[in-house]
Amino acid sequence: MPPSQGSAHQLRWLALFGVLVAAIYALVFFTGDKSPTPKLGIDLQGGTRVTLTARTPDGNKPSQDSLAKAQQIIENRVNGLGVSGSEVVIDGDNLVITVPGDDSQQARTLATTAKLYIRPVLQAVPAGQAAPQTPQAPQNPAPAPESPQPAPGDTPAEQAPAPQQRVFPAQAPPSEPPAPGDEPAGGDLSPQEQAQQEIAAAKATRQSTDPATQQAAMAAMDCSGADPLAGNDDPALPLVTCSTDGTEVFLLAPSRIDGQEIADATSGLNPQQARHEVNLEFKSGGSDAWAALTGEYLYKRVAFVLDSEVVSAPVVQQGPQQGGRTQISGNFTADSAKELANTLKYGSLPLSFQTSEAETVSATLGLSSLRAGLIAGAVGLAVTLLYCLLYYRMLGLLTGLSLIASGVAVYGIMVLLGRWIGFTLDLAGIAGLIIGIGMTADSFVVFFERIKDEIREGRSFRSAVPRGWARARRTILSGNAVSFIAAAVLYVLAIGQVRGFAFTLGLTTILDVVVVFLVTAPLVLLASRSVFWGKPSVNGLGAVQQFARERKAAEAAVGKA
Numbered sequence: 001m002p003p004s005q006g007s008a009h010q011l012r013w014l015a016l017f018g019v020l021v022a023a024i025y026a027l028v029f030f031t032g033d034k035s036p037t038p039k040l041g042i043d044l045q046g047g048t049r050v051t052l053t054a055r056t057p058d059g060n061k062p063s064q065d066s067l068a069k070a071q072q073i074i075e076n077r078v079n080g081l082g083v084s085g086s087e088v089v090i091d092g093d094n095l096v097i098t099v100p101g102d103d104s105q106q107a108r109t110l111a112t113t114a115k116l117y118i119r120p121v122l123q124a125v126p127a128g129q130a131a132p133q134t135p136q137a138p139q140n141p142a143p144a145p146e147s148p149q150p151a152p153g154d155t156p157a158e159q160a161p162a163p164q165q166r167v168f169p170a171q172a173p174p175s176e177p178p179a180p181g182d183e184p185a186g187g188d189l190s191p192q193e194q195a196q197q198e199i200a201a202a203k204a205t206r207q208s209t210d211p212a213t214q215q216a217a218m219a220a221m222d223c224s225g226a227d228p229l230a231g232n233d234d235p236a237l238p239l240v241t242c243s244t245d246g247t248e249v250f251l252l253a254p255s256r257i258d259g260q261e262i263a264d265a266t267s268g269l270n271p272q273q274a275r276h277e278v279n280l281e282f283k284s285g286g287s288d289a290w291a292a293l294t295g296e297y298l299y300k301r302v303a304f305v306l307d308s309e310v311v312s313a314p315v316v317q318q319g320p321q322q323g324g325r326t327q328i329s330g331n332f333t334a335d336s337a338k339e340l341a342n343t344l345k346y347g348s349l350p351l352s353f354q355t356s357e358a359e360t361v362s363a364t365l366g367l368s369s370l371r372a373g374l375i376a377g378a379v380g381l382a383v384t385l386l387y388c389l390l391y392y393r394m395l396g397l398l399t400g401l402s403l404i405a406s407g408v409a410v411y412g413i414m415v416l417l418g419r420w421i422g423f424t425l426d427l428a429g430i431a432g433l434i435i436g437i438g439m440t441a442d443s444f445v446v447f448f449e450r451i452k453d454e455i456r457e458g459r460s461f462r463s464a465v466p467r468g469w470a471r472a473r474r475t476i477l478s479g480n481a482v483s484f485i486a487a488a489v490l491y492v493l494a495i496g497q498v499r500g501f502a503f504t505l506g507l508t509t510i511l512d513v514v515v516v517f518l519v520t521a522p523l524v525l526l527a528s529r530s531v532f533w534g535k536p537s538v539n540g541l542g543a544v545q546q547f548a549r550e551r552k553a554a555e556a557a558v559g560k561a
Helices: 005-030 064-079 104-109 191-206 211-220 286-295 334-345 366-392 395-422 429-458 461-493 497-528 542-561
Strands: 048-054 086-092 092-100 116-126 239-242 250-251 262-270 277-281 302-306 311-313 325-329 352-355 358-362
Touching: 005 302, 005 395, 048 064, 048 429, 064 086, 086 286, 086 358, 116 286, 116 366, 191 211, 191 239, 211 239, 250 262, 250 302, 277 286, 277 334, 286 542, 311 325, 334 429, 366 395, 366 429, 395 497, 429 461, 429 497, 429 542
Parallel strands: none
Antiparallel strands: 048 092, 048 352, 048 358, 086 092, 116 250, 116 302, 239 250, 262 277, 277 325, 302 311
């Protein structure tokens, strides 16, 4: 007979589960938006739809391969784990993004091209002060390190006033293509043709190698409007652009490192400077290029340019920096830093997009269907508990307590997953939860039947429970392992709502093991040491005990004969 486990040992397991549940709900109520409700999917609460129209530099239609690649990248950005409930579909030459809820900004953010280049800073001035009107007062408040060794397009400050007084773009170089406003009237240009002309005009001025044109472009730079060059700049040419907050105008050298050299991107809080940062890890080629760049531009500024805008332009404090790691710092919040890291992690889009107005999408099933499903699940659970009470008597009560504990833990975890990984609960996910909780009830049945087997062998309730648990836990672990493997395979191979179903099924399978080991088994083991629970009228095992006595009597009679 295995050694009896003390009551104190069982109480420790119950206390451990209580601590876990308390920790879950402490995170629910004291972190994030503190809303104690899970996020719902599109089929239950509706969503927001944004149509993305591709813009190509040559004005041609985007290829289907490019659209398919863009679709995959955007899906990874919004739905890397496949449980956010968002949808990205190809509609002709457009992409249509639908996200749960009414946050249209989230859908728009997904459309960022996310082309990242690291460029040395040749000149930087505050926005609105890039064009001094008198030669005697040329202002360049940027520190001396921002004016590195001469390069094509690098004009010393003392030579800048004359070009800065030029009117832009009236005296643009003769080779400049006609601006969109110079086209014949009639409005017969297609959106693709108009976009092509805007991009060409911006490149001719803001990416010119002529120093005078560069200074004129800085003088005329408007940091408040939409940038037609976003995601379409040529990395091999200089660039005149703004910072993302619109406070500085930059003249940047050609790109030295491409965002494709990024191996990984994460976000985090810098405790020393109390600011959120994006941490980058380069591939081997990018690591070598970063070391060379930081060695060359020591105490000078280098700019991280995302979609033709400067996200951050720090001064290189030490060089060359080995190891292939660096940080992007800026006016980030926790959410914006996480968003940028996620965008850079999955790579840049092969196309740039123009977003349409957001439109509201109604729920396909609605909260009424959710209520109906929950009511059906509650009725089924009540019938199951009633059956357990009739068949197992008071042991069925322990089953109910265990299911309640499982439901409380699952609910809190659903809330936290909605905040941390964007998990949304749809009807498919609810189906996975119900099936998983049903499997938890199956585990109780396995345990109780093993106890009956031990009592049929002639053992008392007190000695049958620990022996039955020793036999039942192997069966419970084996059954849950098979279910979890099936859920994992389904999650990997499936897409859409089926993936959400597999996710919740796998999660509840894990919780089944936790609840059975930390709640059900300790409760039953404690009950086995109670005189009250040992009564056949209470535990419902009187018929089994009677069978054991009759069997023992029959064996004794056979022995005497």
